[in-house]
Amino acid sequence: IRNKTRETITISKASFRIGRERSKVDYCVSDNTAVGRLHAIIVSKNGESYIVDQDSTNGTSVNDISMLGNYWSTNSFNREAFYLYFNSSYLDPSYNYYQYYGRSVRLVRYANIIAPIITTTAISNITDTSAVSGGNIVDNGVIPITACGICWSTTQNPTIYDNHTSDGSSMGSFTSRLTGLTAGTTYYVRAYANSTVGTMYGNEVSFTTHTLPVVITDTASIIGITSAVIEGNIINDGDTMITARGVCWDTTPHPTINGSHTIDGSDTGSYTSILTGLTAETTYYARAYATNAVGTAYGNEFSFTTVSKFVFSVSDTNSVIFSPGNLQWSATNGGNTATTHAVADSGTAAGTWRFAPYQWDTIRAGNENISSTYTGWIDLFGWGTSGYNNKYPYMTSCDSVYGDDTNQISDTYYDWGIYNAIYNPSTNTTDAPGTWRTMTKDEWHYLLYERKTLDSTLTWTRAIVNGVNGLIIVPDNWTSAIYPLITYNYDIDDSHVFNSTDWTKLEIAGCVFLPSVGYREGNTCPLLYSATYYWSATTSIYDGINYAIALPLWINSQPDFFMLSLPRCRGYSVRLVKDVEKKNNKKYRL
DSSP: OBTTTTBOOOOOSSEEEEESOGGGOSEEOTTOTTSOTTOEEEEEETTEEEEEEOSOSSOOEETTEESOEEEEEEEEETTEEEEEEEOSSOEEEEEEEETTSOOBOOOOOOSSOOOOEEEEOOOBSOOSSOEEEEEEEEEOTTSOEEEEEEEEESSSSOOTTSEEOOOOSOSEEEEEEEOSOOTTOEEEEEEEEEETTEEEEEEEEEEEOOOOOEEEEOOOSEEOSSOEEEEEEEEEOTTSOOOEEEEEEESSSSOOTTSEEOOOOSOSEEEEEEEOSOOTTOEEEEEEEEEOSSOEEEOOOEEEEOOSOOOEESSSSOEEEEOSSOEEEETTTTTTSOOEEEBTTSOEEESEEEEOSSTTOOOGGGGGGOSSSOOSOBOOBOTTOSSGGGOOTTOOOTTSOOSOSSSOOTTSTTSHHHHBOEEETTTTEEEOTTSOBOOOHHHHHIIIIIOOOSSOSOOEEEEEETTEEEEEEOOTTOOTTTOOOOSBOTTOOGGGEEOHHHHHHHHHTTOEEEEOOBOBBTTBOOOTTTEEEEEEEEEEEETTEEEEEEEEEETTSOOOSSOEEEOTTSBBBOOOEEEEOOOOOOOOOO
């Protein structure tokens, strides 16, 4: 309603123009020169109307109130504050002026306030000093977000007054990185979102930072000549997966994985490490280690000294060491190329001698192929068939004379070790003729029944090693603390069944294994799995017939106390020994 004329003006369109020039407006005010040609526009929207001055000269008033004012905003810059300035023809919210000037204040409130909905992202990429989280703002209602991030503390319900990140002010998901944490500490985390009505928090999650593993070095269980067995135990993985474990060692203190070390799996709990490549009579420092994502932790350190040798007394005045395996021979070194080897009379002889690669290694039925041209290996020989004086290892006829008719072969060329050079796989070298020899009957007897070990009466026992029956002989410095072997053990208790790994530990401790592999009668090999015989260097004469004495090893019975006089033409096993100085040995268990 126009006050001057009381005329009712109908607003008939969304943008209704008022002014003095009829061609430009929807309602013409022709009787008032203060009105501009296009003075103002009435805008209708959502059931409400607004008047917008069109930069008129005299401005616009509504209900006699001029459209001119100054209203404070909530923003400031340095010591000045922004305010809204407007007049009848101009409106600008970017003015700023000293904060102590008087300006109008008009307060507002949100209608139907809906708080932002925010969730906290699960913790990931945890280390000892950092982690990754974040959040997701899924609905901000009508309230604009001014900042978001995560906050954390070592106590529950952290707020932005605790440690926190600032990760923008947008809707949706965001990622945050927690830094400066302490290893092995539990933290509580919440996402947050700031708005003009306050701070909203997401759900709380917790996590514990990782630490180095905790590992213990157990005392060495077995110390050998060039090897050792050491136990480790990981009692805590540091809340993250173990990637490597083992034992490191050096000849100086504080060894690390940058030097010699084993790698023995990636589990927690107890484990066994076998150290190899050591030097005899040398002091070493060792400690267990465990590695996870944080780093490598080390257990307690201890030192040990390797022994010089493991000896076996064969009389009150003499000791020996055993060859690393039974004696074997091939006419062509196990292949198709003829070979020769050095012999004691400064010449060479056809074929190749070696010690078995493993103590349990045997040829068994392959011995039935025995001949001068057989390309494989044999290990059952007639007595004294060293190759000396035309007594060859492939001889099978009982009509032949083996060795010397009446004397022992020990200290003569009829002894396999005295006459021949023999390849030694334990050192990857060929031992010269005369390095090894065969034991006499009396030496076998003393070894098994008369000598005493360090703190035990045990000298031998039955066992199965890598599936092969046989006899374990322990060295002079054996102690029951190394392994609780049962004396004799005729029935082979389950505790005496060893796989190759378990046997390695006993071998490092100096144990010798004599496999039971039967014997050869001509070209036939009976009793391959139930009995065997080992030649001595001693002969016997019975009823005018020359025999040789052998040690019989029958399954489920003891080695024969008296040994047996047997035909020299039979093929029996040969295990050689080397003489060493008789002296007390160092203990190898710490």
